[in-house]
Amino acid sequence: MFKLLLIEDDSSLFDEIQDRLSQWSFDVAGISNFSHVMEEFISVKPDLVIIDIQLPKFDGFHWCRMIRSQSNVPIIFLSSRDHPTDMVMSMQLGADDFVQKPFHFEILIAKIQAILRRTYNYNSEPSSQRKWCGATLDFEQNMVSNELGSVELTKNESFILRLLIHQKNKIVSRDDLMNRLWDDKRFISDNTLTVNVNRLRKRLDEIGLGQYIQTKVGQGYLALDEEKNYDS
Known part of the structure; x- marks a missing residue:
């Protein structure tokens, strides 16, 4: 915020x-x-x-x-x-x-x-590769990999994850996410955002990372660091 x-x-x-x-x-x-x-x-x-x-x-x-x-x-x-x-x-x-x-x-x-x-954080794109919770995120290839394996994300899922990771441990509002997606010409609606975030979390569950993407009801979403505690 x-x-x-x-x-x-x-x-x-x-x-x-x-x-x-x-x-x-x-x-x-x-x-x-x-x-x-x-x-x-x-x-x-x-x-x-x-x-x-x-x-x-x-x-x-x-x-x-x-x-x-x-x-x-x-x-x-x-x-x-x-x-x-x-x-x-x-x-x-x-x-x-x-x-x-x-x-x-x-x-x-x-x-x-x-x-x-x-x-601020939108003045330049983050590096195509990031480290997060012991995983390597390759935003150019839309891949997330760790010792448990690799998952491929859709472009929208990868874009959402990039935005959340860029402000990790901070709540990113739904409006902010949708404005960024629309501004990037991805044309995503409120319902589509929910579907994409849920699908992103399920994909990350395959390699043990889904728990680190949290929904804050009435506020938005956030990506936690591995060492942070999270609500179930």
């Missing part, structure tokens, strides 16, 4: 944005004291910052400068101000995007997802 810091002083708008983004499995934190934004930024350690321009005490440009002096975290400006100089200033200060109010949530979510993909 990615953590976002929303620096917005309009409480009703903050609540609405937080509610909508939480439906996409984002953990959204806010600012309790606008005189100490940097202290709260350091405490939250967000993966992405969304910031308004017009704020109490100091404007969003000031806090963008302060954040950029310490971090390369992605920043999206969210503002009702539409003057071109505001957008130019945002980019010059190191912001990654500018969304004008009022806005469609679908656009904001799409921009957030695109920036997160570019910045």
